[in-house]
Structure formats: C-alpha cells, structure tokens
Amino acid sequence: MTAIMENEQPIGGRIRAARELRGISLRRLAQATGLSSGFLSQLENGRSNASVATLKKLAAALGATTAELIDGTSPEGRVLRKADRPAFHDGDGLVKYLLTRTPQRNLEVYAGEIEPGGGTGEELYVHGNAQEVLVCLTGQVEVRLAAETYVLDGGDSIEYLSSTPHGLRNIAGTRSEVMWIISPPTP
Structure with a gap:
C-alpha cells in the first residue's frame, strides 16, 4: 500500500x-x-x-x-484550493485528501474517494482518543467499529472515539465518497 x-x-x-x-x-x-x-x-x-x-x-x-x-505546508491563508489539497493513495482503492492545514488546525478534516471494494484495509486501526465523525457523502460504505458492523448510505454519518478499532470498505458498485472529521487532531 x-x-x-x-x-x-x-x-x-x-x-x-x-x-x-x-x-x-x-x-x-x-x-x-x-x-x-x-x-x-x-x-x-x-x-x-x-x-x-x-x-x-x-x-x-x-x-x-x-x-x-x-501536509508539510503552513500557509498564511485559510483557503485550500482543490488542486492544492495534499492527497495520498493507500493502494487499496482509497484516495484520502487533507482539507485542513496548520497552524489553525484544531481538528482534522479529510475527504476520501473509495473505489468499489476498496477501503482502509483489513486491519482495524486506532489513533489517539479523539471524537471522530465519518460522513458517507455518496455511495455505500461498511464501517467496522470493534466487533460491530454498520452500513452507511449517502448522507448517513457515524460518530465514535478514534481509540475504538475501526475501518471501512466501499460496498457499492461505484465509487463512494466520504468525509472524516476528527477533533482534536490525533497522532
């Protein structure tokens, strides 16, 4: 990945x-x-x-x-143009875009595009103990929180602590778009 x-x-x-x-x-x-x-x-x-x-x-x-x-930059302004968003591909059909920047960052916001069958990987992960909200913007994703599994459709959201083992996968036949909102930022 x-x-x-x-x-x-x-x-x-x-x-x-x-x-x-x-x-x-x-x-x-x-x-x-x-x-x-x-x-x-x-x-x-x-x-x-x-x-x-x-x-x-x-x-x-x-x-x-x-x-x-x-994101290694620290711009003076707060506008982040789409073309300038730091992004990474994790190799499992997920492209994640950072929508917030330092130094004003008191929360992290990411947008994600997930190809059918793609996601954060099989391994559930944790990071810090922050409030995390995942919003499914379009498509359909399966969210795993510890031993529980939830299905989110476009417009649905789920809230959890980032210390809960979690992961997601696109279960739609088309690309799904999601947004993560995390506060405070986590390691």
Whole structure:
C-alpha cells in the first residue's frame, strides 16, 4: 500500500525529515512501530506505499499527527484550493485528501474517494482518543467499529472515539465518497 503525495514533497520524504528532525534512527522507528527497517527505507525512498494504519503508527512513533506527515505546508491563508489539497493513495482503492492545514488546525478534516471494494484495509486501526465523525457523502460504505458492523448510505454519518478499532470498505458498485472529521487532531 503506497502513500503517494500528489503535491510537494512525497510522504516518504516527510517521514524521513520528521524522523531525522527528532534524531530517531530507522532501526529505532522500526522497533517503535513494529515495521521492518527495510519497509521503512523503501517507504522513505518512495519505493513502497503505506496504509492508513501504517501512517497512524508512524505518526504516533514520531510524535506527530497523520495530517502533519501528509501536509508539510503552513500557509498564511485559510483557503485550500482543490488542486492544492495534499492527497495520498493507500493502494487499496482509497484516495484520502487533507482539507485542513496548520497552524489553525484544531481538528482534522479529510475527504476520501473509495473505489468499489476498496477501503482502509483489513486491519482495524486506532489513533489517539479523539471524537471522530465519518460522513458517507455518496455511495455505500461498511464501517467496522470493534466487533460491530454498520452500513452507511449517502448522507448517513457515524460518530465514535478514534481509540475504538475501526475501518471501512466501499460496498457499492461505484465509487463512494466520504468525509472524516476528527477533533482534536490525533497522532
């Protein structure tokens, strides 16, 4: 699964910069995340992709938020043009766009486009203990929260704590669009 940045510095470079800024070796980051040094090296060099769950692990180990790994800019204005939105592809049919930026960010907002059968991956993930709202804008998605499963149609939303193991999958025959709203931002 690859996190491919669509603007500015690739996400692998951002991860390397965050790691080096904090004086963390590749080996130490591997130990902290449970990921292999080889995989992390490939990710930092743009030869591998990262799932949402992997980005959450890396952000937590680096003391950053996922949004900070995705978006390395700090614009003065609050307008974020569609063409300038930081985005990544996780390789499982999900494209996730960051809609908020530092320094004003007190919450994270993401928009996602999910191809049929795509999603956040089989592994449920957690990040921090924030309030998270998922809105299904179009299509139909299956949301897993721990042992429970919910189906959301366009216009439906679900609210949960980000510390609850969660994941989602597009169960529609067409692309589904979703939005995540998380407050406060999580690692």
